[in-house]
Amino acid sequence: MTALGLLYPGHSAEDDYPRIEQLLGSDIRVDVVHTDPGEDARGVDALRATGSADRLAAGVAELRLAGADAVVWACTSGSFVHGWEGAQQQVRALAQAAGLPASATPFAFVHAARELGVRRVAVGATYPDDVARLFAEFLRAGGLEVTGVRASGTATAAEAATWGEAEVLALARTADAGEAEAVLLPDTALHTAAHLPLLEKTLAKPVLTANQVTVWEGLRLADRRVNAPALGTLFTREPVVQM
Template sequence: MSPTVRIAVVVPHDMVLDHELWRWAPPDTSLLFNRTPYTDRAVTLEMAEEISETAVLEQAVRDLSAADPHAYVYACTSGSFVHGRHGERRLAAAMSRAGGAPAITTSGALLESLSTLGVSRVAVATPYDVALAARFGSFLAEAGVTVVSTGDLGLGHHIWEVPYETTLELVRAADDDAAEAVVVSCTNLATYDIIGRLEAELGKPVISANRATMEAALRMVGRTPPAAEDLLGHAS
């Protein structure tokens, strides 16, 4: 068996779905988690800006560096897209410098997934309010991705409590025939068990934040992400 690889994962203070990221990890991959400092804010533009501060992320990475990870991940969509492409690149570079290993953010991973698929027209489903969802759309547009349709839940708290049935309805409503794929934002929105079902139903890729994050991280450490057809076995 290959030696175990270590992926250091920084998540927002309110992240609850660590277990979902673990479900993407092969047996020879270990995930090491750390959180950004607590902030008493709803999930808004202001909160996203607060948890996107370079110094905050660098400290979280340094705290993880004692374990000598092979790669670092900032598993937060809003915190990595809120300042656009330049801000996303700045965060990834800061993490790599602080930790001495390759690094990626969730927003960067989403763009990587779309590029790998050759997709430039997407539908977007988010749990966010209008302002934060619009900022995500701007981030995608800046990267040359056209958003043809959207759907949002308008939530500011407890996104992890959204049931699968609500997320299924959200993605179906957000989709459009003109979209080549559906992007589902927020690492705190559970999607693992329904991606296969949605892809089979919609006939196109469904790229969730957690899926993109883990696929990119696994590629960085030379591990193979689960194939799309494997997820059909987890459909519910």
């Protein structure tokens, strides 16, 4: 049994994770511990507070008791708003507190893109424009080329969590650019696990979504590889040999 520990802020789209666990169809357990999100607002200061060290540390003990093999901070914006170096410091502090391999969702996007061998990506974000641009800067710091950013401007995670298949598909379509090799939907408050096959069929390219890559990152940290076609190209491709 491989147990993945996820720290998730508040309550929005966490029901994606039991769905993903079921679709993995293997001896994988996905444990979710909810952290205090603070104010549900998408300003930079509020997002930085969401990922503060004390809030993350508060959930670590529960994950350790659950027997997690790795821990992932399942929040994209609460990590990348600190910048590349700041997000690395956040992850190092989390690993030290947990005594486990650790990562965060924005790093999962970079690692997943490298896994697929793609460099040019388009971003479809539910965030306000300024926050979406910070995610693009983070991706560029990770060596990716961002061909375009489409921000929908939702003000809260609660609002993003109400989106259904039609809204998610529309966001991906408007974000897509012909030169992009993959489309990234970075919000962990957005339900996407059920829509991955349709997204990739419609766009005819890999689509990476926050909750999908978060679980994949946990598996990567735990040195597990699982074939699960219903979870998109990321869970079916053989790893790319990095030169």
